[in-house]
Amino acid sequence: MRFRIFAGLTLSLMGLAAPQFARAEYAVKEVGSFYIGGQEQAVSGQPISEIATTPGMRPFRYDPNGEFEVGQMYVQYVRQARPRSPLPLLMWHGGGLTGVTWETKPDGKPGWQQYFLNAGYDVYVSDSVERGRASWSRLYDGPPIFRTKKEGWELFRIGPPDSYSADAAKRASYPGVQFPKEDFDQFTKEFTPRWLTNDARSIAAYQQLVDKVCPCIVVVHSQGGFFGYNAALNNPEKIKALVLVEPSGAPDPAKIEVAKLKSVPMLAIWGDNIKGHPLWQNFAAPSARLREAVQVSGGTFDWVSLPDAGMTGNTHMMMMDKNSDQIADLVRDWLTKHGL
Amino acid sequence: MRFRIFAGLTLSLMGLAAPQFARAEYAVKEVGSFYIGGQEQAVSGQPISEIATTPGMRPFRYDPNGEFEVGQMYVQYVRQARPRSPLPLLMWHGGGLTGVTWETKPDGKPGWQQYFLNAGYDVYVSDSVERGRASWSRLYDGPPIFRTKKEGWELFRIGPPDSYSADAAKRASYPGVQFPKEDFDQFTKEFTPRWLTNDARSIAAYQQLVDKVCPCIVVVHSQGGFFGYNAALNNPEKIKALVLVEPSGAPDPAKIEVAKLKSVPMLAIWGDNIKGHPLWQNFAAPSARLREAVQVSGGTFDWVSLPDAGMTGNTHMMMMDKNSDQIADLVRDWLTKHGL
Numbered sequence: 032m033r034f035r036i037f038a039g040l041t042l043s044l045m046g047l048a049a050p051q052f053a054r055a056e057y058a059v060k061e062v063g064s065f066y067i068g069g070q071e072q073a074v075s076g077q078p079i080s081e082i083a084t085t086p087g088m089r090p091f092r093y094d095p096n097g098e099f100e101v102g103q104m105y106v107q108y109v110r111q112a113r114p115r116s117p118l119p120l121l122m123w124h125g126g127g128l129t130g131v132t133w134e135t136k137p138d139g140k141p142g143w144q145q146y147f148l149n150a151g152y153d154v155y156v157s158d159s160v161e162r163g164r165a166s167w168s169r170l171y172d173g174p175p176i177f178r179t180k181k182e183g184w185e186l187f188r189i190g191p192p193d194s195y196s197a198d199a200a201k202r203a204s205y206p207g208v209q210f211p212k213e214d215f216d217q218f219t220k221e222f223t224p225r226w227l228t229n230d231a232r233s234i235a236a237y238q239q240l241v242d243k244v245c246p247c248i249v250v251v252h253s254q255g256g257f258f259g260y261n262a263a264l265n266n267p268e269k270i271k272a273l274v275l276v277e278p279s280g281a282p283d284p285a286k287i288e289v290a291k292l293k294s295v296p297m298l299a300i301w302g303d304n305i306k307g308h309p310l311w312q313n314f315a316a317p318s319a320r321l322r323e324a325v326q327v328s329g330g331t332f333d334w335v336s337l338p339d340a341g342m343t344g345n346t347h348m349m350m351m352d353k354n355s356d357q358i359a360d361l362v363r364d365w366l367t368k369h370g371l
Numbered sequence: 372m373r374f375r376i377f378a379g380l381t382l383s384l385m386g387l388a389a390p391q392f393a394r395a396e397y398a399v400k401e402v403g404s405f406y407i408g409g410q411e412q413a414v415s416g417q418p419i420s421e422i423a424t425t426p427g428m429r430p431f432r433y434d435p436n437g438e439f440e441v442g443q444m445y446v447q448y449v450r451q452a453r454p455r456s457p458l459p460l461l462m463w464h465g466g467g468l469t470g471v472t473w474e475t476k477p478d479g480k481p482g483w484q485q486y487f488l489n490a491g492y493d494v495y496v497s498d499s500v501e502r503g504r505a506s507w508s509r510l511y512d513g514p515p516i517f518r519t520k521k522e523g524w525e526l527f528r529i530g531p532p533d534s535y536s537a538d539a540a541k542r543a544s545y546p547g548v549q550f551p552k553e554d555f556d557q558f559t560k561e562f563t564p565r566w567l568t569n570d571a572r573s574i575a576a577y578q579q580l581v582d583k584v585c586p587c588i589v590v591v592h593s594q595g596g597f598f599g600y601n602a603a604l605n606n607p608e609k610i611k612a613l614v615l616v617e618p619s620g621a622p623d624p625a626k627i628e629v630a631k632l633k634s635v636p637m638l639a640i641w642g643d644n645i646k647g648h649p650l651w652q653n654f655a656a657p658s659a660r661l662r663e664a665v666q667v668s669g670g671t672f673d674w675v676s677l678p679d680a681g682m683t684g685n686t687h688m689m690m691m692d693k694n695s696d697q698i699a700d701l702v703r704d705w706l707t708k709h710g711l
Contacts, residue, residue: 055400055452056398056399056400056452057398057399058396058397058398058399059396059397059398059399059449059488060395060396061481061485062402062449062474062484062485062488063474063475063481063485064471064474064475065475065479066557066560066561069560071520071556073537074517074519082516082567083567084466084516084565084567084594084619089653091650093516094519094521094522095516095517095519096519097519097520097521097522097537098519098520098521098537099517099519099520099559099562100520100556100559100560100562103560105471107474109399109402112395112396126424129504129506130504131404131445131504134402134403134404134447135403135404135405139405141401141403144402145401145402145403148399148402158504163503163504163506164469164470164471164498164503164504164561166469166503166560166561166562166563166564167507167563167564168517169517169564176422176424176433176435177414177435177439177508177509179414179434179435179436179437179438179439180411180437180438180439180440181434181437181438182434182437197413197437197438216411216440217406219439219440220406220409220440220443220506221406221504221506222439222440222506223506223507224506224507224509225424227422227423227424254424279424310431313429
C-alpha cells in the first residue's frame with residue numbers, strides 16, 4: 032500500500048518495506064562540538080562569600096562579580112568519513128527543549144539524528160541559547176518559565192486538553208496515539224527552563240551557525256520554526272531546504288520579502304488531532320498564511336497532514352513517536368526529490 | 372626521548388611518535404543518549420499568567436504549578452561497530468562544567484572523547500545533575516553559584532592568582548602554559564551554573580549509571596573525583612579502573628573501608644604549578660592521603676605529576692591543553708598495562 036503525497040513522489044508507509052538506505056554502521060571521521068554566538072557581559076555589586084564545593088575540601092572565597100559569556104549556542108556534529116550527501120543536515124529543537132529532541136527516543140529506540148546518520152548525512156544538532164549545554168545566565172531578562180508534565184502531555188497532543196493526571200495510570204491519551212506514553216515521565220526529564228526574552232540572541236547565534244557550516248539542509252521543530260523561517264529569509268542561497276515539524280509560529284508575509292523564499296524548498300509536517308484543537312489551529316495558522324504567499328510568489332512549500340496521508344495518532348513530538356522512522360522516510364524522500 | 376613513569380611502562384612525550392592506534396575513522400553502530408536518575412516533585416501555589424512564546428503566536432495560559440522531574444543526569448554514548456575494548460569508557464566532568472569538557476577543545480582540535488573513540492573504546496559522556504542537558508530545577512536548594520572568567524583563569528591555573536584581567540590582552544599566564552589561552556573566552560562559554568546542594572542526587576544518578584552500563588573504565592575530572600571515588604567504593608567489582616584528572620576532593624580514609632578499593636587500579640594525574648599554590652595543595656591533599664591508605668592496604672594508586680615527568684605548563688583543564696593527546700597517551704598506556 033503506497034500513498035501519493037507529493038507530486039511525483041510515493042511514500043512507503045508503516046514499515047511495509049525496510050528503507051533501502053538503512054545501514055548497520057557508518058564510518059565516522061569526527062564527533063565534535065563548538066560554541067557559537069554570545070558575548071561578554073559583566074556582573075557587579077554582588078556579595079562575596081566563603082564556600083566549599085566538594086566534601087572534604089576547605090572553603091574558598093567566592094566572588095560572583097566579574098565577566099561572563101552570555102547568549103552562546105552549543106552545536107554538536109557527527110562528521111562521516113564518506114557522507115552520501117555533500118550538505119550537512121542541521122537539526123534545531125523547539126521551545127523548552129534541547130537537541131536531545133533528535134537523539135535516542137524516550138523508549139530507547141533510535142531517533143532522527145541516528146536515522147539521518149544512517150542515511151549518510153553529516154548531522155549537526157544544536158542546543159539553542161539558554162538551553163542544555165548552551166548554559167544559561169542570570170543576565171537573561173525576566174524569570175524563565177517551566178513546563179509542567181501536564182502542559183507537555185496536553186500541548187504536545189499525547190492526550191486532549193485536561194486529559195493529564197498526576198497518576199500516570201489515569202492519564203488519558205488520544206486513541207491510537209503513537210507517542211510511547213509509558214515513557215512519558217522519562218521524556219519530561221528533557222524539559223528545560225525557558226526565557227521569553229532571548230529571540231534576538233538566538234537569531235544572532237543561528238546566523239553565525241549558518242555562516243559557519245552552510246550550505247546545508249535545516250530541519251526544525253516547533254519554536255525552531257520561527258528561527259528556521261528567519262534563517263531561510265536571511266540566507267536563501269545557503270539554506271537548500273527547510274523541513275518544518277509543526278512550526279509554532281511564522282513571520283507575517285505582509286512584513287517580509289516573500290520572494291526571497293522562492294529558492295528554498297520548504298516542507299511542513301503536521302501530526303494528528305489538530306483539527307478541532309483551537310490552540311493548534313492557532314499555531315498552524317501563521318505557517319499556512321506564509322505558505323499561501325510563498326506559493327503565490329512561485330516558491331515550493333509542501334504541506335503534509337499525516338492523518339490525511341493515512342498516518343494517524345502522531346503527536347507534536349513525532350520524531351519520538353513509534354512510527355518516527357516512517358515520518359523520517361517521508362522527509363528523506365522529499366529531500367531526494369529535491370536532489371538533496 | 373622517553374620517560375619511564377610507571378614500573379614497566381614507557382611514555383612517549385610531545386608527539387615524538389604518532390600513537391600506533393590513531394585512526395582516521397571508526398565504524399559507529401549508534402550515537403545515542405539517555406536520562407538516568409531523578410524523580411518527580413511537585414510545585415504549587417505559583418500564580419497563573421498569559422504568555423506568548425513565539426512572535427506571531429497568540430498568548431496562552433501558563434500555569435507553573437504541577438509535576439516535574441528533578442535530579443536526572445544526561446548520558447550520551449558512541450557505540451562502535453567493532454570496539455577494541457570490551458569495556459566502555461565513562462567520562463565524568465568537573466564542577467560548573469558539563470560533558471563538553473571531553474569533546475572538541477576550545478581551539479577546535481579534537482579532545483579526549485574523540486581520542487578514546489579513535490583508540491577503539493565505546494565512550495559515554497555524561498552531564499551530571501543540574502548541568503547542561505541534564506537540565507535544572509527551581510526545586511534545587513539555595514541559589515546556584517556562577518563562575519567568573521577570573522575564577523576560571525586563576526582556579527584552573529592558566530595564570531597565577533590575580534593574573535586575570537578583563538582586558539584579554541593584559542591577562543598574564545604561567546610561562547609556557549599549555550592551555551590555548553587565546554581561546555580562553557571561547558572556553559568560558561562552557562561554564563554552567565552550579566548548586567552546592569546536589570551531591571546526594573548526583574551520587575544516586577551516577578550509581579544508576581554504573582548499574583546500567585558497567586563493568587567499565589571511569590575517567591573523572593576535578594569535582595568528578597569525589598563521585599568517582601564514591602562509585603569505586605560502592606562498585607569495586609564493576610569499575611575496572613579509575614583515572615582521576617586533578618580530583619578536587621577525596622573521602623577521608625579513616626571513614627571508609629579502604630580495602631574495598633584494592634581491586635580498582637587508580638591513576639591520578641596532576642598538572643604544573645601546583646607546588647607553591649596553597650589552594651591546589653589543599654585540593655590535592657585528600658587524594659594524597661587516600662592514596663597512601665590504598666597503597667598500605669595493597670591496592671594500586673599511581674600518581675603522575677606531569678612536571679616531574681618532564682611535561683610542563685599543564686593546567687587543571689589538561690584535556691584541553693595543547694598537548695592533551697600526549698596526556699591521553701599516558702592514560703591509554705596505563706590502561707593497556709592493566710589489560711584494559
